[in-house]
Each structure stands twice: as structure tokens, then as C-alpha cells.
């Protein structure tokens with residue numbers, strides 16, 4: 001994928017991308033760093049941040065919009081949506097064909113060109129609902 005985008009595939013980039021692609025939890029840069037620091041000797045957090053930002057600028061990886069200050073990264077760049085737990089910060093994929101068919105707003109403000117969208121739902125994950133004791137039929 002890197003080669004397709006004209007990006008040299010270094011061992012650092014490969015390891016970071018493989019780690020991100022293998023996960024579905026939309027990790028932060030820090031979480032990626034923790035997971036790969038033993039695989040890449042001497043890698044720094046700064047390097048991980050820089051590699052992830054490079055992937056984002058090349059469209060290989062997306063940042064997930066979420067209410068937290070920390071960026072979450074996603075190796076799945078196809079159109080899909082997310083559910084963020086307000087309690088623990090879990091970010092889950094939401095695949096819904098109906099949500100993928102939304103039309104862009106007709107009134108384009110200030111020449112803005114729409115390219116894509118991703119919906120972020122907020123709520124409580126199963127784990128946090130259980131912990132709060134309010135699991136039950138909706």
C-alpha cells in the first residue's frame with residue numbers, strides 16, 4: 001500500500017502499519033508506541049507520531065473524529081462510522097449501509113467541497129453499561 005502511494009516502505013512504517021491494521025480499537029499514537037516499541041529497537045514516540053501523520057497525509061490511515069483530545073488512528077479508510085463510549089473512550093466501528101447513503105447538504109457554504117463524512121455516535125459500551133448495572137432491553 002505504501003508503494004502504491006509512492007511512500008518508501010521502511011521497517012518502521014511497515015511495523016507501525018501492520019500493528020494498526022491488525023487492531024480494531026482505533027488506538028492512539030501512544031498505544032501504538034507501547035505495542036511496537038519492543039519490535040523496533042530504539043524507536044521513539046516522536047517517530048511513531050511522525051509516521052502516523054505521514055500515513056494520514058498520504059490517505060493510508062485516517063484520524064477518527066472523537067470527543068477526546070487525543071487523535072485515534074484507523075487503518076480502515078473505507079467509509080464507516082464510529083461509536084465512542086463516553087465512559088471508557090472505547091471507539092467501535094459502525095457499519096451501516098443506510099448511513100453510507102446520506103446526501104451531502106445542498107447548501108454549500110463558502111465554496112466548501114464535500115468529500116466524505118464519518119458519523120460519530122456517543123453512548124456507553126456493553127462493559128460500561130454492565131458496570132453501571134443498567135443493562136436491559138432498550
Ligand SMILES: [Zn+2]
Nearest residue numbers: 085088125128
Ligand atoms: Zn465503555
Ligand SMILES: [Zn+2]
Nearest residue numbers: 074076080093
Ligand atoms: Zn473505524
